[in-house]
Amino acid sequence: MESVQAKAPAAAPVGRKRQGGGLLRRIGKRYDLYLMLLLPLAWYLIFHYGPLYGLQIAFKNFNPGKGIMGSEWVGLEHFQRFFESFYFKRLLWNTLSINLLSLLIAFPVPILLALIVNELRSKSFSKWLQNITFIPHFMSVVVIVGILSVFLSPSTGPVNKLIEWLGGEPIRFMESAGWFKTIFISSNIWQNMGWQSIIYIAALSGVNPQLYEAAKMDGASRLRRIWHVSLPGIVPVIVILLILDIGHFMDVGFEKILLMQNNLNLETSDVISTFVYTTGILKGEYSYTAAIGLFNSLINLTLLLLVNRFARKTAETSLW
Amino acid sequence: MRKNWKMCAIGTVVASSLALAGCSSNSGASGGMGTEPSASSGGAVKASGFPIVDQPIKLKMFTRTAPVNGPFKDMPVFQDYEKLSNVQVEFTEAPTDGFQEKKNLLFASNELPDALYRSGLSQLETTRYGAAGQLIPHEDLIDQYAPNLKQLMEQYPEIRSGITTPEGHIYAIPGIVTLAAARTDKKWINQAWLDKLNLKVPETTDDLYNVLVAFRDQDPNGNGKKDELPMTARAPVAGQGLPILAMMSGSFGLDMQFGYNINLENDKVNIWMGSDRNKEMLMYLNKLYTEKLLDPEMFSQKEADYLAKQGSGNTGFFFDQTNNNFLPIQDQYVGIAPPKGPHGDRLQSHGAPVARDFGAFAITSVNKYPDVTMRWIDYFYSDEGATLLRFGREGENYEVKDGIPYYTQAFLDTGNQSKITPYAGGGAPHLISEKVASFINPPQVQEAQKQLDPYMPKVRYAAPMFDEATAQKVNVLRNDLDKYYEEQSTKFIAGALGFDKWDEFQATLKKLKIDELQQIYQDAYDKQAK
Numbered sequence: 001m002e003s004v005q006a007k008a009p010a011a012a013p014v015g016r017k018r019q020g021g022g023l024l025r026r027i028g029k030r031y032d033l034y035l036m037l038l039l040p041l042a043w044y045l046i047f048h049y050g051p052l053y054g055l056q057i058a059f060k061n062f063n064p065g066k067g068i069m070g071s072e073w074v075g076l077e078h079f080q081r082f083f084e085s086f087y088f089k090r091l092l093w094n095t096l097s098i099n100l101l102s103l104l105i106a107f108p109v110p111i112l113l114a115l116i117v118n119e120l121r122s123k124s125f126s127k128w129l130q131n132i133t134f135i136p137h138f139m140s141v142v143v144i145v146g147i148l149s150v151f152l153s154p155s156t157g158p159v160n161k162l163i164e165w166l167g168g169e170p171i172r173f174m175e176s177a178g179w180f181k182t183i184f185i186s187s188n189i190w191q192n193m194g195w196q197s198i199i200y201i202a203a204l205s206g207v208n209p210q211l212y213e214a215a216k217m218d219g220a221s222r223l224r225r226i227w228h229v230s231l232p233g234i235v236p237v238i239v240i241l242l243i244l245d246i247g248h249f250m251d252v253g254f255e256k257i258l259l260m261q262n263n264l265n266l267e268t269s270d271v272i273s274t275f276v277y278t279t280g281i282l283k284g285e286y287s288y289t290a291a292i293g294l295f296n297s298l299i300n301l302t303l304l305l306l307v308n309r310f311a312r313k314t315a316e317t318s319l320w
Numbered sequence: 321m322r323k324n325w326k327m328c329a330i331g332t333v334v335a336s337s338l339a340l341a342g343c344s345s346n347s348g349a350s351g352g353m354g355t356e357p358s359a360s361s362g363g364a365v366k367a368s369g370f371p372i373v374d375q376p377i378k379l380k381m382f383t384r385t386a387p388v389n390g391p392f393k394d395m396p397v398f399q400d401y402e403k404l405s406n407v408q409v410e411f412t413e414a415p416t417d418g419f420q421e422k423k424n425l426l427f428a429s430n431e432l433p434d435a436l437y438r439s440g441l442s443q444l445e446t447t448r449y450g451a452a453g454q455l456i457p458h459e460d461l462i463d464q465y466a467p468n469l470k471q472l473m474e475q476y477p478e479i480r481s482g483i484t485t486p487e488g489h490i491y492a493i494p495g496i497v498t499l500a501a502a503r504t505d506k507k508w509i510n511q512a513w514l515d516k517l518n519l520k521v522p523e524t525t526d527d528l529y530n531v532l533v534a535f536r537d538q539d540p541n542g543n544g545k546k547d548e549l550p551m552t553a554r555a556p557v558a559g560q561g562l563p564i565l566a567m568m569s570g571s572f573g574l575d576m577q578f579g580y581n582i583n584l585e586n587d588k589v590n591i592w593m594g595s596d597r598n599k600e601m602l603m604y605l606n607k608l609y610t611e612k613l614l615d616p617e618m619f620s621q622k623e624a625d626y627l628a629k630q631g632s633g634n635t636g637f638f639f640d641q642t643n644n645n646f647l648p649i650q651d652q653y654v655g656i657a658p659p660k661g662p663h664g665d666r667l668q669s670h671g672a673p674v675a676r677d678f679g680a681f682a683i684t685s686v687n688k689y690p691d692v693t694m695r696w697i698d699y700f701y702s703d704e705g706a707t708l709l710r711f712g713r714e715g716e717n718y719e720v721k722d723g724i725p726y727y728t729q730a731f732l733d734t735g736n737q738s739k740i741t742p743y744a745g746g747g748a749p750h751l752i753s754e755k756v757a758s759f760i761n762p763p764q765v766q767e768a769q770k771q772l773d774p775y776m777p778k779v780r781y782a783a784p785m786f787d788e789a790t791a792q793k794v795n796v797l798r799n800d801l802d803k804y805y806e807e808q809s810t811k812f813i814a815g816a817l818g819f820d821k822w823d824e825f826q827a828t829l830k831k832l833k834i835d836e837l838q839q840i841y842q843d844a845y846d847k848q849a850k
Contacts, residue, residue: 279799
């Protein structure tokens with residue numbers, strides 16, 4: 001699916017020339033197709049563009065009794081409060097660093113996994129490997145966090161039992177600021193690598209087998225073949241997925257962090273999305289948190305635009 | 321085809337404008353509704369007696385269910401009261417976990433029920449939603465339709481001052497607790513262990529430390545293993561402070577006035593979070609924690625874990641209002657007085673005002689029968705109504721001895737006690753008096769309360785009511801301050817932060833404008849004192 005998207009822009013310029021004036025006429029001709037488009041269009045309008053109307057509460061003192069329009073306008077007051085907040089730096093730093101680390105560490109793992117699966121000779125073993133890495137994706141976040149706290153429990157968890165057996169002191173993993181990011185990111189990798197590798201595996205199966213044969217004839221080793229044939233074959237997919245990932249760079253796994261959060265690891269686990277939940281929904285500060293959410297989205301948008309531009313220039317692949 | 325398109329477009333425009341009009345007229349109406357008397361409503365309310373209305377009416381209420389409760393519609397109190405009053409209440413139940421979220425979303429989306437039952441609205445929420453017109457002023461309704469509640473408010477004037485906004489409005493009704501023992505958490509110590517180890521009841525904080533060490537090391541449960549849990553406490557709920565601090569602060573001369581970390585000395589309000597006394601308390605708790613005397617799971621355990629630890633008999637020292645969670649082994653435990661601190665302080669700092677459960681019931685602007693609703697809830701502020709609420713049906717659930725209702729043994733044996741009453745789990749809008757407290761206030765709990773009585777502060781100020789602007793300011797200040805204080809004090813206790821950082825901690829409190837908050841509370845106190 002992603003590769004289709006990647007090729008789409010290449011085909012577009014040809015179509016554009018023919019477009020000319022008769023758009024309405026062409027809609028009339030192919031009305032059945034356009035009718036089908038109505039449904040997703042309505043979905044976007046209602047659920048994605050409609051709510052934009054409510055964004056104005058970020059600039060108002062939202063009072064549910066007076067409604068969105070009737071609430072009093074306060075301008076940038078809420079933004080100012082957030083930027084001057086004691087927690088601003090910490091929230092921003094945690095959100096950015098968790099994402100950056102995820103990107104650096106977690107992003108390449110599915111690619112490696114896909115390459116391994118692709119290279120495996122035994123079909124049954126590669127299926128088995130895929131299934132094993134696939135299953136955790138279907139567990140709910142609550143279960144995952146439950147598993148984490150059972151495994152990492154200082155008194156009964158196997159990890160700490162092992163540490164004790166090796167002569168160490170048990171570590172309170174879940175209640176330590178230093179361990180939070182490690183646990184969060186590594187469990188994310190464990191949970192998602194199988195799922196995320198699917199697209200790469202699909203892309204790898206699309207690489208022309210003649211290229212491999214030719215490389216073999218030229219005496220390329222297995223690693224060489226991966227480096228010079230497999231990887232270049234899936235680079236467009238990698239770039240697209242990277243851009244998409246950057247698109248929600250600032251939305252870290254909100255539920256998971258919230259579930260793992262406690263006062264002792266708050267130093268490193270306090271991120272913008274959980275802050276929005278705890279102050280916005282739980283304490284009813286809708287305008288303040290709408291402002292924070294808007295700020296968050298603006299950063300996302302900027303990053304997306306930058307990376308897209310960068311990708312278009314260097315890898316000649318981009319979202320649009 | 322073109323024609324169809326146009327029709328379609330027009331249709332869409334009309335429909336959406338209708339929807340918009342619907343929205344705006346809706347919000348407009350809800351703003352004004354509150355002040356109008358509901359003379360137009362079909363159900364003519366009777367001034368007294370039952371049924372409240374001749375023609376049955378329906379009310380929708382939003383409520384919280386605790387994990388121990390059964391469904392509200394199966395509770396005898398609501399089944400029987402529906403027959404008695406002719407008011408049929410349809411409850412929308414939200415579990416305690418996530419209740420706060422659902423409640424706020426109701427207000428934010430303006431999809432209000434007729435009333436909120438057991439809603440635990442905060443002072444800020446009532447002023448905010450009251451000012452927004454989503455909650456109606458209750459004071460006139462109380463005067464006219466709530467004789468029981470009115471009488472209580474005359475008997476205890478602090479109730480009225482505690483729930484009335486500076487503008488003179490009451491936007492929510494509290495749960496009222498005239499029984500002193502239901503306003504404190506007792507300090508339960510394992511007497512069986514004390515006896516076994518030949519120890520006396522700890523009188524000072526140092527004694528307490530030694531006793532806990534003995535609990536840890538000398539195997540009081542006699543199984544040859546060091547598996548005893550010397551001391552535990554409730555886990556904190558974000559934004560509501562650390563329970564362990566409220567339990568221990570009295571020994572360090574730290575009171576909890578205005579429902580906050582406040583000492584009142586010579587008419588001066590003093591928020592003590594950055595004080596040296598607080599440092600001493602945190603250092604003491606840190607000592608207990610690092611020596612494994614204090615439950616390491618204390619900061620993250622679930623309520624169910626905590627209750628299980630009470631019932632296990634393997635815990636040395638903990639805090640709770642009643643003995644109901646460890647009834648089968650109740651003889652092992654005894655309630656003790658607050659231990660005397662290093663400066664000779666001995667204070668029961670934790671305690672609730674008579675209007676214990678603030679914001680327990682509120683009528684919203686969409687309610688067509690506010691008068692009926694007020695009469696409906698008022699019944700529970702009589703001993704009769706409270707008995708129905710807490711004990712269910714006579715004969716089936718309870719029997720009366722010397723004019724006091726007791727659960728029948730047969731019913732208690734079914735284990736369904738907490739399922740049939742909305743009071744279990746706390747926060748239900750009703751009156752808790754001596755008359756209806758046989759279960760929560762048995763002799764053992766009365767004894768434990770007697771231990772605390774001499775050390776109660778002379779006056780216990782309830783959290784003050786601010787006007788909307790001030791309430792918002794307090795909210796902004798306390799959001800940051802409380803979060804910071806909770807996080808840092810947890811770290812101090814757990815040793816994740818050294819006490820060499822105390823100066824930095826104090827400086828940050830200053831930076832978070834603790835002085836400004838103190839001034840606001842001072843002003844509120846001055847106003848009240850006048």
